[in-house]
Amino acid sequence: MSREDWSDLLGRRSSRRPQGRAALLPAMPGLRGWLWGGAVALLATGAAGMASVALQEGRILPLERVELTDAPQRVAGEDLRQALVPHLHRSVLGVDVRGARDALEALPWVERAAVRRAWPGSIQVTLHEREPLARWDEHALIDRSGERFEPPVESIPEVLPELRGPEGSEGEVARLFKQMQEQLDKRHVNLVALSLSPRGSWSARLEDGVEMALGRQHPGERVERFAAVLPTLEEREEAPMERVDLRYPNGFAVAWGAADEAD
CATH class of the missing domain: 1.20.5 (Single alpha-helices involved in coiled-coils or other helix-helix interfaces)
Structure with missing residues (x-):
């Protein structure tokens, strides 16, 4: 139908309309x-x-269920419900998916979340949980991306390395820890503690109790140099290592413990 035809339907004046009072409306x-x-x-x-x-009233596309794509490992079911419920609706169309996503990502163990409508009657939730790297100070954790978070105490794994440093240094400490552990993994040695002092000095501790002084400059390179000669040091059976000072520019010093006495 043309635009002129459409205008005619709305009562456009006709060229053949009658004259007089009867033509008032037309x-x-x-x-x-x-x-x-x-x-x-x-x-x-x-x-x-x-x-x-x-x-x-939920008579249009009623919400029938909320689906989790994978069962969470660390996020409690009750915490999920409390985060989601304020953003749900009787109808799928009324669900605040952005608000639900933001509420889920505010949970300590959730790194990121996705919430979407799954027609005709479902909401689908996908959670990506944080992977803990180490403890941070007393009550917090650091994830593998270097982010600090504070989950419920009862959900913290028992065995984790310990990282410490000034406020705001979490990412830097986490990066060095991963770099050092990568070097020590080649020698089947675990790093259990790493600290950065307020003055910028690094120190560490190995699984067998060996303390390491790393100084302020190039701590990663110093650990790499130490890891390269570690097999030679471990061949010495007279006494165990107690402390390694890696602050020297071209070498390091080793403090040995007392030799075990023969039975």
Whole structure:
């Protein structure tokens, strides 16, 4: 239908209309269109109102279930429910997916979350949980990306390395820890503690109790140099290592413990 035909339906003046008082209404071409448009607007408003009520009551695409793509390992089910419930709705269309996602990502163990509508009647939730790297100070943890977080105490794994440093140094300490552990892994040695002092000096401890002084400069390179000669040092059976000072530019010093006495 052309634009002219559409205008005719709204009461455009006809060239063959009769003359006189009977032609009063047809002589006002906008009136019919206004009345028709008003009727359509009222019907649309009423329909929108009915649809809104049906949506609020959940009669349009009712929410039937919330699905987790994978079972969480560390996030408690009750914590998930408390985060999600304020953002759910009787209808899938009314669910605040962005608010639900933000609430889930505010949980300590959740690194990121995705919430989407799965038609016709479901909400699908995907969680990516943090992978703990080490403890940080007394009550916090560091994840593998170097982010600090504070989960419930009862959810903290018992055996984790210990990292310490000034506020804001979490990422730097985590990066050096991973670099050092990569070097020590080649010698099947575990790093259990790493600290950065307020003055910028590094120190560490190995699984067998050996203390390591790393100084302020190039701690990663110094550990790499130490790891390269560690097999030779371990061949000495007279006494165990107690402390290694790696602050020398071209070498290091080793402090040995007392030799075990023969039975």
